[in-house]
Amino acid sequence: VKLNIRKGRLGKSMTDDAAEFTSSLEFDKYLFEADIKCNFAHTLMLKEEKIIDEKIADKILGALIQLEEEGYESLEFDHSVEDIHMAVENYVTDLIGSDAGFMHTAKSRNDQVATDIRLALRKKVLELEKAILEFIKELLDLASEHTETIFVGYTHLQHAQPLTFGHHLMAYAQSLKRDYQRLKDTYKRINLNPLGSAAMATTTFPINRELTTKLLGFDEYLENSMDGVSARDFIGETVFDLSMLSSNLSKMAEEMILWSSYEFRLVEIGDDFSSTSSIMPQKKNPDVAEIARAKSTIASGELFTILSILKAIPFTYNRDLQEITPHLWNAYENTYDVLKIMTSMISSIKFNKERALYLANRNFATATDLADLIVKEKSIPFRIAHKIVGRVVSEAIGGDVDIKDIDTEFIDKIAEELDIDNLGLDDDLIQNALDPVLNVKLRKVPGGPAPEMVKIAIKHLNDFISDE
Numbered sequence: 001v002k003l004n005i006r007k008g009r010l011g012k013s014m015t016d017d018a019a020e021f022t023s024s025l026e027f028d029k030y031l032f033e034a035d036i037k038c039n040f041a042h043t044l045m046l047k048e049e050k051i052i053d054e055k056i057a058d059k060i061l062g063a064l065i066q067l068e069e070e071g072y073e074s075l076e077f078d079h080s081v082e083d084i085h086m087a088v089e090n091y092v093t094d095l096i097g098s099d100a101g102f103m104h105t106a107k108s109r110n111d112q113v114a115t116d117i118r119l120a121l122r123k124k125v126l127e128l129e130k131a132i133l134e135f136i137k138e139l140l141d142l143a144s145e146h147t148e149t150i151f152v153g154y155t156h157l158q159h160a161q162p163l164t165f166g167h168h169l170m171a172y173a174q175s176l177k178r179d180y181q182r183l184k185d186t187y188k189r190i191n192l193n194p195l196g197s198a199a200m201a202t203t204t205f206p207i208n209r210e211l212t213t214k215l216l217g218f219d220e221y222l223e224n225s226m227d228g229v230s231a232r233d234f235i236g237e238t239v240f241d242l243s244m245l246s247s248n249l250s251k252m253a254e255e256m257i258l259w260s261s262y263e264f265r266l267v268e269i270g271d272d273f274s275s276t277s278s279i280m281p282q283k284k285n286p287d288v289a290e291i292a293r294a295k296s297t298i299a300s301g302e303l304f305t306i307l308s309i310l311k312a313i314p315f316t317y318n319r320d321l322q323e324i325t326p327h328l329w330n331a332y333e334n335t336y337d338v339l340k341i342m343t344s345m346i347s348s349i350k351f352n353k354e355r356a357l358y359l360a361n362r363n364f365a366t367a368t369d370l371a372d373l374i375v376k377e378k379s380i381p382f383r384i385a386h387k388i389v390g391r392v393v394s395e396a397i398g399g400d401v402d403i404k405d406i407d408t409e410f411i412d413k414i415a416e417e418l419d420i421d422n423l424g425l426d427d428d429l430i431q432n433a434l435d436p437v438l439n440v441k442l443r444k445v446p447g448g449p450a451p452e453m454v455k456i457a458i459k460h461l462n463d464f465i466s467d468e
């Protein structure tokens with residue numbers, strides 16, 4: 001006999017529509033393996049503690065092993081089946097008869113689902129962590145090729161100061177390192193055992209929570225049964241981590257899109273990550289990066305939904321909780337997909353060094369260093385030097401003067417207008433300050449773009465990865 005859990009208390013089954021409306025089966029496939037594990041550990045514990053008959057326990061355990069081998073497809077889902085937990089119990093019942101019902105002693109679907117989600121999620125989080133490290137590795141390799149590649153950095157999307165492309169890639173890598181660490185930290189709060197909370201108030205059976213905790217590989221059990229069945233903060237936290245990771249990935253996608261435009265021409269994305277137009281034959285479009293940028297939004301949308309569901313439900317289990325899980329999986333799958341495709345897309349890029357150097361030599365990205373030179377050579381306060389150089393730049397732009405033609409005479413004329421007596425800077429020093437290549441080499445403060453510092457940063461991150 002398959003169990004229809006509604007027949008005891010209720011005179012009628014749900015209408016088909018209501019059953020479908022409340023079913024979690026569509027997303028419960030994520031919980032299949034975890035549900036078997038959870039039942040297995042619980043039954044083993046019931047056996048060890050002599051709460052249920054040893055032979056019956058063995059039959060249940062055997063049936064669970066068989067189900068694991070046969071896989072999800074062997075489950076039957078008809079209208080009487082509300083969720084994966086019922087489907088699994090029905091499967092065991094089909095095999096061994098009504099003794100299967102002993103499996104549910106001292107357990108509720110409330111603690112079971114909470115346990116299942118944690119088991120399934122921790123596996124997913126580990127996969128994601130691994131994928132992040134692979135992306136970082138890819139970025140480190142690429143950055144090593146570009147420690148000397150001059151490139152102009154932007155603030156407000158305006159030329160700011162010269163750096164190297166390697167330094168920029170390392171900025172990506174550092175953000176991913178934190179995304180990785182954040183997930184690792186969250187893992188500590190995922191890996192806690194709610195099993196034994198039962199419906200919300202534990203049980204009078206002498207269950208052994210230490211044992212199920214150990215069997216399921218949890219770090220410890222949750223010490224309040226009400227909290228055990230209702231806590232979903234670990235989901236909110238994970239989805240925040242996914243949102244932050246997505247946001248970082250999205251910025252990278254955006255830069256690839258921008259830099260591969262004709263106007264920038266800094267990056268050429270691999271043809272195998274681009275598409276063309278059905279009408280404009282010349283087109284090479286960064287569609288993969290665009291889809292990645294759009295899909296990067298999903299996690300934060302899901303986060304908002306999850307937090308909104310969570311905030312208004314009273315303790316303890318409410319069916320609303322079931323509606324949280326699909327959003328978790330959707331956030332996860334999309335983020336994981338974006339991460340994987342970004343890893344391969346970024347490794348397909350060719351960076352246009354000549355173009356980057358050309359741009360770094362235009363538009364006065366080295367002006368800060370000319371101001372610094374005045375401070376260093378003439379002991380003039382930086383604010384005044386800043387003003388002199390600001391005027392130098394605007395005069396040069398107005399008079400169409402090339403950066404190469406800025407000399408001491410040009411600067412002194414402007415300084416004089418600002419009532420500063422002739423500075424008499426050395427022409428070579430001026431040109432050195434304005435040279436993006438030298439300029440970058442001199443920024444050898446820790447965390448700076450000088451090739452030697454970027455190499456150190458690459459080494460540190462490589463060491464970090466090897467230790468993980």
Ligand code: ARG
Pocket residue numbers: 024082083109110113317319321322
């Ligand atoms: N499908 C349910 C969920 O995902 C399992 C727990 C059902 N519990 C209950 N009391 N109806 O939350």
